[in-house]
Amino acid sequence: MAHPRTPAAKAKATGADQLHPGRHKGRSEPKSSALGKPSPFLDLSGQQAWEGFRRELPWLMESDRALVEIASSVRGRLLAGEDVGVTALSMLQSILSKLGGSPADRSKVALPDDEKERDEFFGDS
Numbered sequence: 470m471a472h473p474r475t476p477a478a479k480a481k482a483t484g485a486d487q488l489h490p491g492r493h494k495g496r497s498e499p500k501s502s503a504l505g506k507p508s509p510f511l512d513l514s515g516q517q518a519w520e521g522f523r524r525e526l527p528w529l530m531e532s533d534r535a536l537v538e539i540a541s542s543v544r545g546r547l548l549a550g551e552d553v554g555v556t557a558l559s560m561l562q563s564i565l566s567k568l569g570g571s572p573a574d575r576s577k578v579a580l581p582d583d584e585k586e587r588d589e590f591f592g593d594s
Contacts, residue, residue, distance in 0.1 A: 515545030
């Protein structure tokens with residue numbers, strides 16, 4: 470059975486695209502919009518948690534929405550002073566890891582450049 474394909478962003482972040490350029494040539498990532506506003510079903514604490522995640526993890530996209538909803542719900546309960554239990558905290562830790570929210574996972578996230586690439590041929594040098 471063949472190995473699963475490495476996503477382009479992960480290949481770029483880990484240097485695999487440089488090590489094996491032929492494997493990654495012509496690959497493109499699916500386009501997605503920004504994370505957006507909190508889901509309406511979240512209570513006030515959940516919405517505050519959502520905004521916290523948006524600030525803390527600026528690379529989150531609309532395609533991450535389902536995981537952010539779950540994480541916001543659990544974190545919102547923590548913010549409200551509710552007891553969430555070990556299972557919910559373990560789930561929150563797992564989701565944060567998947568979203569690149571821990572120091573070890575953050576190193577795997579490649580943020581898009583804010584600066585426009587300069588073009589010497591069109592006078593942008």
